[in-house]
Amino acid sequence: MANDPPPNPETPSPAPQPSSIWGGRFDGSPDELVQSYTASITTDLLLYRHDIDGSRAHARMLAAQDIIAADDAAALITGLDQVQREIQDGDFALRNELEDIHMHIETRLAEIVGDDIAGRLHTARSRNDQVALDTRMFVRDAIVQAVGALRGLQVALLNLADANPTVVMPGYTHLQRAQPVLFAHVLLAYFEMLDRDAARFVDAFERTDVMPLGSAALAGAAYPIDRQAVARELGFQDISRNSIDAVADRDFILEYQSAAAIGMVHISRLCEDLVLWSSAEFGFLRFSDQYATGSSIMPQKRNPDVAELARGKTGRVVGHLMALLMTLKGLPLAYNRDLQEDKPGLFDTVETLISTLMVMRGALLTATCNGDRARRAVESDPFILATDYADYLARKGLPFREAHHVIGALVRSCEERDCGLSALTLTDLQAASPLFQADAVGMTVEDALAARDVPGGTAPRRVAQALQEARQRIDVADRNDAKA
Ligand code: ARG
Numbered sequence: 001m002a003n004d005p006p007p008n009p010e011t012p013s014p015a016p017q018p019s020s021i022w023g024g025r026f027d028g029s030p031d032e033l034v035q036s037y038t039a040s041i042t043t044d045l046l047l048y049r050h051d052i053d054g055s056r057a058h059a060r061m062l063a064a065q066d067i068i069a070a071d072d073a074a075a076l077i078t079g080l081d082q083v084q085r086e087i088q089d090g091d092f093a094l095r096n097e098l099e100d101i102h103m104h105i106e107t108r109l110a111e112i113v114g115d116d117i118a119g120r121l122h123t124a125r126s127r128n129d130q131v132a133l134d135t136r137m138f139v140r141d142a143i144v145q146a147v148g149a150l151r152g153l154q155v156a157l158l159n160l161a162d163a164n165p166t167v168v169m170p171g172y173t174h175l176q177r178a179q180p181v182l183f184a185h186v187l188l189a190y191f192e193m194l195d196r197d198a199a200r201f202v203d204a205f206e207r208t209d210v211m212p213l214g215s216a217a218l219a220g221a222a223y224p225i226d227r228q229a230v231a232r233e234l235g236f237q238d239i240s241r242n243s244i245d246a247v248a249d250r251d252f253i254l255e256y257q258s259a260a261a262i263g264m265v266h267i268s269r270l271c272e273d274l275v276l277w278s279s280a281e282f283g284f285l286r287f288s289d290q291y292a293t294g295s296s297i298m299p300q301k302r303n304p305d306v307a308e309l310a311r312g313k314t315g316r317v318v319g320h321l322m323a324l325l326m327t328l329k330g331l332p333l334a335y336n337r338d339l340q341e342d343k344p345g346l347f348d349t350v351e352t353l354i355s356t357l358m359v360m361r362g363a364l365l366t367a368t369c370n371g372d373r374a375r376r377a378v379e380s381d382p383f384i385l386a387t388d389y390a391d392y393l394a395r396k397g398l399p400f401r402e403a404h405h406v407i408g409a410l411v412r413s414c415e416e417r418d419c420g421l422s423a424l425t426l427t428d429l430q431a432a433s434p435l436f437q438a439d440a441v442g443m444t445v446e447d448a449l450a451a452r453d454v455p456g457g458t459a460p461r462r463v464a465q466a467l468q469e470a471r472q473r474i475d476v477a478d479r480n481d482a483k484a
Contacts, residue, residue, distance in 0.1 A: 029097060039096040040340050045087075046347055047101050050137040052084045054130065055105070057233040058213060059121055067223050068120045076121050079113040080105070100340075101134075102127050124221035125213065128247040128335040132212040135342065137234065139256050142350045143205045146256075147481050149357035150198040150263065151474060154191050156364035158470055161187040165464065168445055169284055169374035170384060179387055180378045180445045183284070183369060184467060185458040190270045191470055197263035198477065204255035211236035215243035218334035248334040250324065250342045257321040257346065260353045261314075267356060268314040271307035274363075278304050283373040288366035291359075306363050310356045317352055320345030378445055382420030383411050388448045389421055389440070396435040406433050 029035070056077050063073030083105050086092045098104045110118035161184035171181035211231035214221050220243040227239045240246035277285040287304055295301035327341050378384055386407050393403035410432045414421060422442055429436035453459035456466075 032096075035096045035099075038099060038337070040100045040343065041094050041096065041098065041104060043343050043347065044101040044131075044134075044340075045094065045104075047131075047134040047138055047343075048087045048105065049084065050134040050141075051101050051105055051130070052080050053137065053234060054133045054213065055121060056080055057230045058125060060233065061226050061229050062120070062123060062223075064229065065224055065226055067123060067225070072117050072120055075113045075117050076109070079109045079118070082112055083108050100127070100131075102130055124216065124223040124225050126215075126217040126247075128217050129212050129215040129243075131339075132215070132247055133234075135250075135346075136208055136210065136212065136236075136252060139208045139252055139346070140205065142256060142346075143201045143208065144481075145350070145354055146201050146260065146263070146357075147198050149354050149361075150194050150201070151478060151481070152361045153267075153357050153364070154194050154198075154470075154474055156361045157187045157191045157194070158467065158474070160364050160367065160369065161191075161467055164369045164371060165467070166460070167369055167371035167374055168378055168449065170377050170381060171458075177377070177381045177384050180384055180448050181458040182449065182460060182463045183371070183374060185463050186273075188463070188466055188470060190266065193266040193269075194263070195473070195477075197259060197266060200259040200262065201256070202481070204252065204259055206237070207255065208252040209237045210246075210252075211239045212246035215240060215246040218244050218247050244334045248331075248336075248339075250328060250339060253342050253346050254321070254324055254328070257317070257324060257349050260349050261318045261321045264310075264314040264317040264353060264356065267360060268311040271304075271311040271360070274307045274367075275304045275311070278302075278307075282377070284370055284377070286368050286370060287363060288368070291363040291366055306359055310360055313352050313356055317349050320349045375445075382414060382422075385421055385443050385445070385448050386411055388443055388451065391451065392440050392443070393433055393435050398433070398435060403433075 023029070030038070059068070059073045059076040059080075062068040063070045083092075086108070092104075092108070094104065098107055106118060106121065109121065112118075164183050167183035168180050169183050169186065170177040171179050171186070211227065211234060213230050214225050214227040216222075231237075231239050274285060274287075276282050278287055287302070287306070291306050292302045293305040295303060323345050324342055327338055331338055389410070390400065390403040390407040393406060394400040398406070410421065410424070410429075413432075414424070422444075424441070426436065426438055426441050429440055450459050453462060455462065
């Protein structure tokens with residue numbers, strides 16, 4: 001590779017041949033440099049199945065509308081079947097001069113069924129509506145896949161929570177110990193984030209599920225086509241209402257990529273917590289051997305590379321969203337070749353999102369929680385119940401702000417005496433406030449948890465209920481996803 005001379009734009013390609021597909025008004029082919037610069041085949045090959053499905057539906061409709069002969073449509077469909085098999089089998093040559101997947105398929109089809117018949121397939125169609133169709137079908141599938149993979153990760157979170165229902169850990173704000181919470185409660189926080197991510201994908205599906213074929217280049221096809229029939233055959237709920245919009249916009253990809261970017265940002269936060277929890281400093285969680293990695297120099301290391309990479313890959317998914325926003329910004333109507341740049345980022349987003357969700361699912365399903373370490377982190381903290389002491393005084397009638405002040409001073413005196421709040425005697429407490437009574441001595445973590453008995457709170461009975469509801473919600477969602 002390194003020794004290949006760079007193509008020289010000064011030297012025109014030898015023996016120009018008119019391009020077979022759009023070459024009519026040209027004397028020769030574009031320069032080789034132009035061909036490789038403009039080609040998208042190595043990327044959009046991924047659309048072949050959707051492209052062929054779309055072409056079959058189009059051919060059938062053309063025949064049903066008497067725009068082409070039924071025999072020709074039948075030959076086109078058999079030919080397309082063969083092309084599909086060849087691509088599936090990897091028995092298909094990619095040629096830059098054929099630009100993209102659409103031209104590759106049409107060219108091969110012509111070799112199989114002859115120019116005369118193959119040449120009729122593109123009646124009432126342009127690559128502009130064709131690529132919009134293919135990409136919409138691709139994104140529909142990608143949405144279904146994303147929702148399924150999100151559900152898988154949600155279930156893994158629930159399993160880990162179910163396996164550790166009583167584990168208590170410090171909840172953090174500013175990464176400083178704040179208040180005790182149940183480990184399951186923390187996992188359920190991520191469950192909720194992923195639930196909204198799935199909802200965002202489901203919502204985007206409706207606007208993606210719109211059939212653009214029939215828009216042709218930009219103005220609509222000049223034949224008596226039946227757009228609804230094509231939509232029905234390809235399982236679309238709706239057809240596009242404006243031909244210019246249908247070929248010019250890619251906001252359905254933006255929606256997919258936004259949902260993916262938000263989802264990855266959520267996963268990156270989960271991963272950051274997992275990385276922290278699996279460190280010696282925290283020690284709350286251990287990744288299984290299958291999901292941990294070693295160091296090439298330090299024999300003792302067990303690294304959370306999977307979670308780190310998931311966190312890191314968030315950057316490229318967010319980047320792809322930014323890239324497409326920039327590509328679309330200020331683009332005049334209707335189709336512009338800039339739009340071809342929509343696909344590399346989209347495809348990489350799908351691949352990154354799905355693989356991340358799957359690998360994190362495995363990581364969680366095989367991880368183990370060290371409840372003793374987590375509890376020790378709570379109990380060894382001298383002031384983690386400070387809010388509960390303030391709440392005690394407030395319940396006795398002291399304004400909360402004043403209670404906060406009293407406990408703040410108490411914490412300070414504890415720091416000076418090097419003891420925790422739970423070590424204080426009734427006399428110590430009463431010196432701070434006469435409202436303290438015997439029941440305030442030796443407040444426990446369990447008291448603190450049980451006190452948070454509000455919907456959405458960390459009281460054990462609330463968390464148990466939330467876990468149960470989460471299971472039911474997943475079941476219902478699974479059923480709804482299957483219906484959609
Ligand atoms: N490869 C093109 C794309 O991805 C297909 C549409 C080409 N249309 C055109 N007018 N050159 O956008």
